[in-house]
Amino acid sequence: MSSVRARRLLWVVLMVALPVPMLGLETGWVPVIRLLLLGGATAGIALQGPDDLSLLFTGMFLGQAALWGLLQWWVARSLASRLPSFAPLALAGTLLVAALFPIYQTPYSADRAASSILQILE
DSSP, rough: HHHHHHHHHHHHHHHHHHOOEEOSSSEEEEOOOHHHHHHHHHHHHHHOOOOHHHHHHHHHHHHHHHHHHHHHHHHHHHHHHHOTTHHHHHHHHHHHHHTSSOOETTTTTTOEEOOOOHHHHO
């Protein structure tokens, strides 16, 4: 696997599966994709009737997603150039299998405090 493909694979898997700290009114550990989903939902609300609170939440979610996304891109770039060719696939597979278990602490969820990636995306 080329280092470019390994970097892209690792970055996408990190964005989808790696729990990162979420800060705000409530805290938790969620993947970046959850921050993007929440940011998109609050951006839709802000477009309908912009007020200070909806703009604050939109900026909070999308800002954290951008910060963690850039950090994960740097990590993926660093790992892809240093790991042997099979290691990115093994790491990606391990993260995706772990994401199937309820490892995420998800605030703003009505159903559960701990979720798997499938429950986050439902």
